[in-house]
Amino acid sequence: MTVRATKRGAERTSLEGERADVLVCGASFAGLAVARELAHTGADVLILDRYAIGERQTSACACPTPWLEAMGVTGAIRQELPYMSFTTPHGSVRYRLPWSWSSFDYRELCRLLFEQTDARFDTAKVEGRGRDLPGGEIEVLTDRGAVRAPLVVDALGWRRVLAHPHYQPPEGPLTRALEVHPPHDGSGDALDVWVERGITRRGYGWRVPAADEARIGACSYDPLQHVKEPTVALAARLGGEPLGFQGNWIPHRLRPAVQDGVLFVGDSAGHCFPLSAEGIRPAFYFGIAAGRELRAVLAGERSREQALRRYARFSAGHRHAFGFALRVQRLIPALPPRLLTLVLKVIGRQALVDRSFGWYLDVTPPAFAGAEPRPAAPAAEREPVAA
Numbered sequence: 001m002t003v004r005a006t007k008r009g010a011e012r013t014s015l016e017g018e019r020a021d022v023l024v025c026g027a028s029f030a031g032l033a034v035a036r037e038l039a040h041t042g043a044d045v046l047i048l049d050r051y052a053i054g055e056r057q058t059s060a061c062a063c064p065t066p067w068l069e070a071m072g073v074t075g076a077i078r079q080e081l082p083y084m085s086f087t088t089p090h091g092s093v094r095y096r097l098p099w100s101w102s103s104f105d106y107r108e109l110c111r112l113l114f115e116q117t118d119a120r121f122d123t124a125k126v127e128g129r130g131r132d133l134p135g136g137e138i139e140v141l142t143d144r145g146a147v148r149a150p151l152v153v154d155a156l157g158w159r160r161v162l163a164h165p166h167y168q169p170p171e172g173p174l175t176r177a178l179e180v181h182p183p184h185d186g187s188g189d190a191l192d193v194w195v196e197r198g199i200t201r202r203g204y205g206w207r208v209p210a211a212d213e214a215r216i217g218a219c220s221y222d223p224l225q226h227v228k229e230p231t232v233a234l235a236a237r238l239g240g241e242p243l244g245f246q247g248n249w250i251p252h253r254l255r256p257a258v259q260d261g262v263l264f265v266g267d268s269a270g271h272c273f274p275l276s277a278e279g280i281r282p283a284f285y286f287g288i289a290a291g292r293e294l295r296a297v298l299a300g301e302r303s304r305e306q307a308l309r310r311y312a313r314f315s316a317g318h319r320h321a322f323g324f325a326l327r328v329q330r331l332i333p334a335l336p337p338r339l340l341t342l343v344l345k346v347i348g349r350q351a352l353v354d355r356s357f358g359w360y361l362d363v364t365p366p367a368f369a370g371a372e373p374r375p376a377a378p379a380a381e382r383e384p385v386a387a
């Protein structure tokens with residue numbers, strides 16, 4: 001049984017009455033991206049998660065390399081993958097992308113992100129939203145007591161814990177995904193994708209090489225279809241043992257990014273792309289956007305309500321790209337496999353690969369991370385300049 005690093009026994013002192021200027025619930029990609037944006041603002045930022053930071057890997061951890069560079073976390077990269085391959089029952093194509101994927105170490109990436117914040121962290125299970133307190137503060141209920149803050153972020157993933165109603169599978173617009181992590185010899189330069197009805201009727205299978213392990217899995221856009229059997233079968237076909245199961249639900253439709261004074265970021269706001277189920281860089285991107293709005297509130301440049309409205313508009317402004325991806329997600333499983341194979345071959349011309357994957361990256365462009373400088377560390381905290 002996996003033992004998670006949560007606080008136990010005497011360590012679990014009460015958090016009742018704890019207050020912060022900003023409360024970030026969730027310490028994965030989205031939550032850490034928000035907190036990173038708030039470093040050196042002088043604000044008291046408290047991050048809560050039910051597990052210690054980096055403790056629970058939530059994905060195959062493949063992300064466009066330019067985003068890992070933009071977030072200052074290239075130290076977590078395990079293997080760079082400049083190619084993608086797509087296999088159908090009728091053939092395979094291999095694309096050289098205009099940018100590369102990199103698989104990374106989740107624990108190390110979270111550590112590197114947290115290092116860029118000056119937030120406090122504690123473990124607690126967030127149970128829901130409490131009362132609205134006088135002075136505009138919001139109470140958040142946890143298994144260690146009620147915590148309050150005027151600015152609250154839900155980066156808790158697909159459950160959207162701080163909203164009503166919660167999303168409940170399998171009824172919600174959710175994809176289900178599962179993967180295994182067999183040992184790997186470090187070979188391969190591609191992120192491999194299988195679009196075969198024999199694997200999942202509506203979805204795909206993948207292999208992400210990550211140095212000494214491969215991350216092999218399957219997802220189904222239909223939340224009623226189980227993916228354990230396809231995952232095990234794909235791993236066996238690729239010669240991998242089904243070790244280290246890990247799975248989750250993934251939202252595939254944008255949700256309101258603000259509700260009742262709370263900002264929702266990452267999977268809680270449906271920021272994972274439909275079709276590809278790629279959610280890490282959107283979590284960074286929207287986390288940065290939310291963090292910038294909160295920073296403006298802390299600096300007294302905007303009221304909380306103005307910032308919430310701006311963030312909600314920013315998120316909804318991506319509905320066309322997300323809507324397009326959702327339509328393609330519905331279309332692909334309906335295409336006859338031979339036609340799909342032909343389409344993949346046509347797109348495989350380099351000019352079209354560059355265009356389509358360039359568009360795909362630009363939906364959440366990595367340049368966004370550096371578009372607005374973050375506040376610098378006070379002089380005392382900076383490295384002394386060598387003589």
Ligand SMILES: Cc1cc2nc3c(=O)[nH]c(=O)nc-3n(C[C@H](O)[C@H](O)[C@H](O)COP(=O)(O)OP(=O)(O)OC[C@H]3O[C@@H](n4cnc5c(N)ncnc54)[C@H](O)[C@@H]3O)c2cc1C
Nearest residue numbers: 026028029030050059060061062125126157266267279280
């Ligand atoms: C099998 C699989 C493979 C995937 N592979 C990729 C991939 O290779 N690349 C990619 O871009 N995307 C991938 N995704 C999607 C990606 O994992 C998500 O979109 C991404 O993790 C969203 O980030 P997030 O920070 O919003 O939420 P999460 O990463 O889900 O983080 C939520 C955090 O909140 C904490 N939390 C949850 N509930 C509570 C609670 N009640 N109280 C306290 N803490 C709580 C969790 O411990 C976690 O730390 C994959 C998903 C799955 C399931």
